[in-house]
Amino acid sequence: EVQLVESGGGLVQPGGSLKLSCAASGFTFSGSAMHWVRQASGKGLEWVGRIRSKANSYATSYAASVKGRFTISRDDSKNTAYLQMNSLKTEDTAVYYCTVTLSRWGQGTLVTVS
């Protein structure tokens, strides 16, 4: 069974940093692209970014709203993906989901910038 468990959310001040983790199990993590998607309270889904597999050179791509501030990485030995968030803004407040190939999703972790 695919399981994705996000952690690392919390309260941070504007301008601060936070690093989210996504622990994966139940599928071949090393061969899968991992995405991060966020959702502000009462709002729709917003794609944040993606990291591809080693076979695809760990290529990353980001939404314009976070490019240059957020960085996605992965550790295939730990079956874990990461989202490093710097220069946080109040508008980054949201539940952050990790998803494998945008098919299976974790339950999310709340980030509050205030």
Next chain:
Amino acid sequence: SYELTQPPSVSVSPGQTARITCSGDALPKQYAYWYQQKPGQAPVLVIYKDSERPSGIPERFSGSNSGTTVTLTISGVQAEDEADYYCQSPDSSDTYVFGTGTKVTVL
């Protein structure tokens, strides 16, 4: 920036058919995906590659593509189908876009 436009809401009686549209210029060239999200829960993929249904998704969910508009159809709507629905598609610049979302209300 690229946008996918959905109607804000759709209302349907139990047993009837709900159709949710999603419009975007890149849809003739890219596959569309549909997600169901119930309050307090993570999204669930219900349709991929325009019209494919993942295992475990009821047959009443179907998808179609007609150029710049894709449609999610829920046939024989049940009370448990009340949820928000989002379309999603890649764009030409290696990024991904979600639709504006549609709230389906079962009367």
